[in-house]
Each structure stands twice: as structure tokens, then as C-alpha cells.
Amino acid sequence: MGPVIEAHELTHEYPDGTRAISDVSLTVEAGEQIAVIGANGSGKSTLQLALGGLIEPTAGSVEYFGETTDAEAVRDRLGVLLQDPDDYLFNTTVREDIEYGPAQLGHSQEVAARRIDELASTLGLAALLDRPPFRLSGGEKQRAAVASVLSFAPEVLLVDEPLGAVDAHYRENILDLLKNHTGTTLVFTPTLEYVPEIADRVVCIGREGSVVADRPVREILTDQSLLERHGLRPPPTVQLFDGLVDRQQLPLTISEARQHLTEE
Amino acid sequence: MTGAVAGSAETISGLLRQFFTAEQIAAEDGLLQQRDPRISLLSIAGLALAVMLSRTLAVVCLFGCVTVLLAWLSKVPLGRLLGRSAVVPLISGLIVLPQIVLLPGETVLGAYGLTVTDAGLGYLLFFVLRVGVGVALLSLLVLTTPFSAIVAAMGSLRIPVALVWVIAITYRYLFLFFDELQRLVLARNSRSTGSTSFRAGWDDLRRIAGTFLLRTLDRGERVGRGMRARGGARPPSPYSRSTPLDVSDYALLSVACLAIVGSGVVRWGL
Numbered sequence: 001m002g003p004v005i006e007a008h009e010l011t012h013e014y015p016d017g018t019r020a021i022s023d024v025s026l027t028v029e030a031g032e033q034i035a036v037i038g039a040n041g042s043g044k045s046t047l048q049l050a051l052g053g054l055i056e057p058t059a060g061s062v063e064y065f066g067e068t069t070d071a072e073a074v075r076d077r078l079g080v081l082l083q084d085p086d087d088y089l090f091n092t093t094v095r096e097d098i099e100y101g102p103a104q105l106g107h108s109q110e111v112a113a114r115r116i117d118e119l120a121s122t123l124g125l126a127a128l129l130d131r132p133p134f135r136l137s138g139g140e141k142q143r144a145a146v147a148s149v150l151s152f153a154p155e156v157l158l159v160d161e162p163l164g165a166v167d168a169h170y171r172e173n174i175l176d177l178l179k180n181h182t183g184t185t186l187v188f189t190p191t192l193e194y195v196p197e198i199a200d201r202v203v204c205i206g207r208e209g210s211v212v213a214d215r216p217v218r219e220i221l222t223d224q225s226l227l228e229r230h231g232l233r234p235p236p237t238v239q240l241f242d243g244l245v246d247r248q249q250l251p252l253t254i255s256e257a258r259q260h261l262t263e264e
Numbered sequence: 265m266t267g268a269v270a271g272s273a274e275t276i277s278g279l280l281r282q283f284f285t286a287e288q289i290a291a292e293d294g295l296l297q298q299r300d301p302r303i304s305l306l307s308i309a310g311l312a313l314a315v316m317l318s319r320t321l322a323v324v325c326l327f328g329c330v331t332v333l334l335a336w337l338s339k340v341p342l343g344r345l346l347g348r349s350a351v352v353p354l355i356s357g358l359i360v361l362p363q364i365v366l367l368p369g370e371t372v373l374g375a376y377g378l379t380v381t382d383a384g385l386g387y388l389l390f391f392v393l394r395v396g397v398g399v400a401l402l403s404l405l406v407l408t409t410p411f412s413a414i415v416a417a418m419g420s421l422r423i424p425v426a427l428v429w430v431i432a433i434t435y436r437y438l439f440l441f442f443d444e445l446q447r448l449v450l451a452r453n454s455r456s457t458g459s460t461s462f463r464a465g466w467d468d469l470r471r472i473a474g475t476f477l478l479r480t481l482d483r484g485e486r487v488g489r490g491m492r493a494r495g496g497a498r499p500p501s502p503y504s505r506s507t508p509l510d511v512s513d514y515a516l517l518s519v520a521c522l523a524i525v526g527s528g529v530v531r532w533g534l
Contacts, residue, residue, distance in 0.1 A: 054489040072497050080493040087486040088493075090436050096412045099503060104495030109503045130291055134443055148494065 001030035002066045004156050004184050005051055010060035012046050020046035021209040024060070028156075028184060035195040035217070036188045038205030039231030044188040045083050045160050047205065051186070052080035052158050076105040079154030083161050083188075085145035089133035094125060094144050097133055101152040112151065119147040122173050138165035146174055155183040162187065163194065192221060193235050196252035206230050222250045289407045294338030295516075296408035300506050301417035303513040308405040310520030314527040315398045321390050323530055327523070328397045331404065338408050348403040353396035363387050411435060412502040420506065425499045432500045440487055444480050448472060 005028040013019045021043040028034060038044045049055040051062055053071020064074045071078060079101075082088050091097040098119065102112035120126045123143040133141060142164040149159065162178065163171050171194075178185055178198045187198055195202065195217065202220040204227075206212040212230060213220055220226065221234055224242065233239065237257040238250050251257035290297060296304050315327045335345050369383030405414065411432075418428045452472060488496070 049489065052493060054492055072492075075492075075495050075497070078493075082486070082490050082493065084486065087483070088490040090440060090487050090490060092411050092439070096410065096502070099412075100491075100496075101494035103501055103503045104498055106501070112503070152494070 003027045003063075004030050004065055005186075006063045006066075007051060008061050008063070010047070010050050010057045010062065012043075012050055012055065012057045019209060021050065021057075021205075024205075024209070024211055026051075026203065026211065026214075028186065030155075030184055032184050032201060033179075033199045034184075034186045034201045034203060035192075035199035036186055036203045036205060037190065037192060037195065037220075037232060039190060039207060042190075042205045042207050042230070043209035044190070044205055046209075048080065048158050048160050048186075048188045052078055054080060076152065077155045079149045079152065079157045079159075081145060081149040081157070081159040081162060085138075085141040085164070086133075088145040088148060089141060092132055093130050094133055094136070095129040097144060098125075098129075098147050098151050101148060105152050107152055115151055115153065116147070119150055122177065123147050124170060124173075139167055139170065142166050143170055143174070146177070150177060150181075157181055157183065157185045158188070159186070160188045161190075163189075163191070190232065192227070192232060196221060196235065196256075204230060204232075218248075218250075218252065221252055222247050289338075289340055289344070290410050292339040292408075294340070294408065295512070296334065296338040296404065298512070299516060300509055300513055301409050301413040301504075302421055302506060303509065303517055304405055304409050305414060305417045305421065307516045307520040308401050310517075311523050312398045312401045314520070314523035315394060315401065317524070317527040317531050318394065319531050321386070321393070323527060324390060324393045324397055327527075328393065328400075330519075330523070331397055331400045335400075335404055338404065340404060340407050345400055345403060345407070348407070349396060349400040352399045353392045356395045357388060357392040360388060360391050363391075410505070413505040415500050416502040416504045417506070419501060420504055428500055436487075437484060440483060441480055444483050445476060448476050448479060 005026070007024055007026040010021055010024040010026075011019065012021050024047060036044055036047065046055070050057045053062065053064075053075075061069050062071070063069050064071060065077065068074060089097045091100055095116070098116050099112055102115070103109075117126075120129060123146060125140075125144060125147055128136060128140060128144070133144060136144060142162070143166060146159075146162055149157065157178070159178070162174055166174060175194060175197055178187065185198065187195075189195065199217050202213070202215065202217050203211055204213040204220060207230060213223075213226055222238055224234055224238070227234055234242075235252055237252060237254060241250050241257065241260070245260070249260070251260050296308075299307075311327065311330065315324060318324050318327065332342065335342060364380045364384035364387075365378045367381055367384040367387055369381030369386075371379045372382050372385060373380040409417075415428060415432050418431070419425075449472075452468070490496075
């Protein structure tokens with residue numbers, strides 16, 4: 001299988017002259033789990049929109065599945081979840097919002113209904129399906145938005161800060177859904193705490209909107225000087241064990257830290 | 265921002281936001297809720313057409329009674345229906361108000377050189393009632409049928425895609441428009457203390473109007489992306505909620521057909 005997304009020298013400037021991303025080239029292979037990290041204002045969301053074909057970059061191009069540069073032609077294979085769930089939930093009920101994607105993209109009603117039931121159950125939305133989205137809490141909206149993007153089972157997921165205001169219980173459920181996604185996943189986030197759980201490759205965007213590092217997850221999350229230079233902090237477990245163990249041994253997650261302590 | 269003006273802006277935006285969601289009534293098991301959305305759409309459109317064809321006050325009043333009966337059978341509170349339907353006829357009434365002195369007829373009232381005639385008053389009453397009953401019928405449809413089901417029914421009835429698209433997008437953006445207004449007013453209120461005078465309230469409202477316009481445009485753009493991300497660039501194609509037609513469906517459709525024919529007969533005397 002070849003690359004699902006190939007971005008060539010993407011640059012995007014907003015009308016006020018702000019350059020959000022600059023010369024970003026990125027190749028995403030099928031099945032990869034990637035975290036795109038960067039500080040606030042580094043251009044992650046703009047990059048997500050450009051990769052998802054939702055804005056026209058000022059320069060550069062994106063090729064999808066080695067077939068086309070027209071995102072609309074492959075819209076049913078791309079799942080783009082925007083940062084603010086309010087921008088994603090525009091129907092009169094949560095159910096209508098979750099089924100909007102499958103209906104627009106021509107999925108059968110029966111298959112979509114089964115998938116919506118599964119997602120509603122996993123994300124605790126069953127009792128909220130007939131309520132208008134604006135009456136939901138922030139975390140509920142986020143869960144509804146996640147269900148909306150997963151409802152048409154896209155091959156490639158591009159999700160911007162999917163955990164937002166979600167509580168601990170549903171946070172785990174969303175992480176499980178992302179981990180178990182059988183296709184390709186790109187998660188755009190400034191929070192590194194959960195990155196080791198969902199990504200095996202990390203792309204770091206600097207403040208000037210260009211790629212400053214693109215390496216396996218452990219190499220980037222244990223590189224404190226790189227992260228701090230670009231306004232980021234390593235996961236808490238890395239900070240805790242820094243200087244106490246070898247860099248290669250630094251635990252990235254709580255379970256790794258527990259295992260490390262147990263072995264000690 | 266507090267005071268009468270801000271309170272009104274908040275109340276109106278809240279009410280209008282509610283206006284575009286009727287999830288509780290649509291979930292009831294009333295007459296219209298149980299009908300196939302295509303039948304509801306055709307029947308209500310037929311009744312509205314019959315109202316528009318009518319030329320006598322008695323016929324309009326009859327259709328008014330039919331509307332109230334449908335609302336009662338569909339468990340729609342009359343206050344809610346009236347609230348949703350009142351604005352358009354009132355504005356229409358203001359537009360045709362000059363007719364009360366322009367139409368020739370028996371003088372009912374005279375002042376400042378103007379004479380209000382019985383024909384003018386009759387026309388005003390007829391016009392406002394006719395618009396009111398028509399709007400109430402359409403409100404009844406929107407209150408009792410999920411909007412996506414109405415759009416799907418339009419599609420299956422082969423209504424031109426462009427028209428369906430315009431209706432679907434207008435409806436969604438109207439909701440977002442008032443949602444954004446309410447957010448802005450709440451954000452302002454959360455950082456204001458004490459009461460302000462009526463004039464100061466107006467000044468404050470004037471200042472946020474520009475911000476509101478920019479925010480609405482920005483949100484429209486972001487929501488547009490949210491729609492495109494899930495196939496929104498394609499014609500609207502919500503799932504159909506049609507069910508096998510039963511006797512009640514045919515009966516309602518027959519009533520609508522009879523209403524059109526009856527209204528035509530009364531109008532043209534066929």
C-alpha cells in the first residue's frame with residue numbers, strides 16, 4: 001500500500017497576511033498512526049484543514065491515495081474532525097448530526113444505523129440522540145462530534161484535539177476508538193500526555209508553521225530541549241523520570257512508569 | 265450589558281434559537297408525527313395552497329379551525345403554535361395597514377382627515393388571517409416533523425435539488441445565526457455589572473452589532489467546512505424516514521385534496 005496523503009511544500013497565508021504554515025511536506029503511509037504536535041498558534045489546525053482539503057493552500061498541493069489532488073473526490077475516505085465541536089454540529093438533533101455524514105456520502109441507512117448505535121453506546125450518547133446539540137455540555141458535544149466523524153468509517157482520520165472537554169471515562173473510550181481505528185490516523189494536538197497511546201510517529205510543528213521534527217514517538221517525546229524550544233512539554237512521566245533513568249528507558253505512559261517501578 | 269435592550273436581545277435570540285428546534289413535539293405520538301413525512305409535507309402544502317386560494321373570510325376561518333384541530337390532534341400546544349406563527353402575519357398586517365384608509369367603503373372611524381372604511385378593515389383582517397393560517401400550517405409541519413425528514417421527503421417527491429438545497433442551508437444557518445447572537449450577548453453580560461440606561465443599552469448593542477456580523481460570517485465559514493468535511497458539497501440526501509402508508513395517511517391527503525378543490529370552487533364558482 002502506498003501513501004494515503006502526500007503533501008508537497010504546503011504554505012498557507014490568511015487574508016491578513018498571517019502565514020500559518022510554511023513549506024510543509026509530509027508523506028503519510030496507509031495504516032500509520034501519527035500525532036502532529038505544536039504549540040498554540042503553530043498552524044496545526046490550518047495544516048489539518050489543508051490536508052483535509054477544506055482550505056485551498058496558498059502554495060503547494062496535497063495528493064490523496066496516489067490518485068487525485070481533489071479532496072472532494074475522496075471525501076468518503078477522509079474523516080476530518082474540526083477543533084470546535086460547535087462547527088461540526090449544525091443539525092437540529094444529535095442523531096441527525098451523526099447520520100449526516102453517512103447519508104451525504106451514500107452509505108446504506110441500515111449499516112449507518114448499526115454503526116450509530118455502536119458509537120452512541122460507546123460514547124454515552126444513546127440518551128442524547130434526540131436532543132438538539134446546543135443543549136449539550138462541552139464534553140457531550142465533543143463526544144457527539146467524534147461519533148459524527150467515525151460514523152462513516154473513513155479510511156483516514158484527521159482529528160484536531162479530539163479530547164477537549166471530555167471527562168476521564170469517555171476520554172479512555174475515545175482513545176480506544178482512535179487506537180482501534182483500522183485505517184490511518186493523524187491527531188493534531190498540543191497535549192502530549194496521550195500521544196504515546198495513539199501514535200507511533202510524531203510530527204512536530206514549530207512556531208513558524210514548518211515541520212521541525214518528524215521521528216518515532218519515543219525519540220520526540222524524550223527530546224526535552226526540542227519540545228521546550230517549540231513551546232511544548234514532555235508527558236508528565238518523562239518529566240518525572242528525567243535524569244533518573246536512561247533517556248531510552250524513560251517511561252512515556254503511566255503504565256510504562258508503573259512497570260518500571262515494579263521492576264526496580 | 266444589562267437593562268431592557270440587552271434583556272430583549274437575549275430573550276429574542278434565545279426564543280429564535282428555540283424556534284428552530286422542536287425536538288420534543290416532533291417526538292410525540294400525535295396525528296402528524298405518525299404520518300409518513302411525504303404525506304405530512306404534501307397535505308400541509310395542499311392545505312396552505314387552499315388557504316392562499318381562498319377569497320372569503322369564512323373560508324379562511326374554516327381553515328383556521330382545521331389548523332387548530334390538526335394542532336390538537338398532534339399534541340402541539342396552541343400557545344407554542346401561535347408564538348411561532350404570529351410574527352409573519354403581524355408584519356404583513358403592518359405592510360397592508362394603509363389599505364384601511366385607501367379602500368373605499370362605509371366610514372367606520374374618522375380622524376385627522378383620514379377615514380377608516382369597513383372594506384379596508386375587512387381586507388386587513390382577511391389578509392392577516394390568511395397569512396396567519398398559512399404560516400401556522402407550515403409551523404405545524406416543522407414542529408411535528410424532524411427537519412431532516414422534511415428534506416428527505418422533498419427529495420423523494422422529486423422537488424428540484426437546488427430548491428431543497430437552499431431550504432436546507434437557510435434553515436441551518438438561521439439557527440446558527442441566532443445561536444451566535446445569543447452567545448455574544450451572554451459573553452457581554454458575563455462581563456458587565458450594574459444596570460444601564462435604555463440609551464446606554466442601545467449604544468452597547470450598536471457597538472456589538474459589527475462584531476456580531478463578523479462572528480456570524482466567520483462561524484458560517486467554519487460550519488461550511490464542517491459540512492464539506494462530511495460530504496456537504498454534495499446535494500442534501502438525508503435518510504428517508506418513510507413508513508408504509510396507512511388509512512390515516514390517505515385520509516389526510518384526501519382532506520388536503522378536498523380542501524384545494526373546495527377552495528377553488530368557492531373562489532371561481534366552478
